[in-house]
Amino acid sequence: MNTLNVNGREHTVDIDPSTPILWTLRDTLGMTGTKFGCGAALCGACTVHLDGNAIRSCITPISAAASGKITTIEAITDGSDKVGAAVHAAWVKHDVAQCGYCQSGQIMSATAFLKSLPKGKQPTAAEIDAAMAGNICRCGTYARIRSAVADAAK
Ligand code: FES
Secondary structure, X not given: OEEEEEOOXXXXXXXXXXXXXXXXXHHHOOOOOOOOOOOOOOOOOOEEEXXXXXXXXXXXXXXXXXXXXXXXXHHHOOXXXXXXXXXHHHHHHOOOOOOOOOHHHHHHHHHHHHHHOXXXXXXXXXXXXXXXXXXXXXXXXXXXXXHHHHHHOO
């Protein structure tokens, strides 16, 4: 048995500790907001937070989160996270999503990035691009992602 804290709730799961967080969220807990893209830490679609840091849930086993707190897109978009709510609102305002598949991972990376900035710091376009470089968007929505992150930082 493994205990996981996801979005502030404790879950006890009877699965192998080497199971990736991604599949535990999706298949065991029924939380399908986190997406599978490459399964090899290359695309960012599966990004969640572990203790506030953006991680690739496709390659991170649940054993790595045994004493940590996992945050998923479901918590970011329910309005309870102030920075996440600002990112979500900016995503809607800038009409970022095209097919939408990568966007939960994009929002998780953007939220972790903005939380890492010193208070009041407005990131440059280059800083935003660097922070978001690990999240691939096949539709090429990068210009709108950059605008939305800059807007959410205000
Ligand atoms: Fe995890 Fe692509 S699915 S990085």
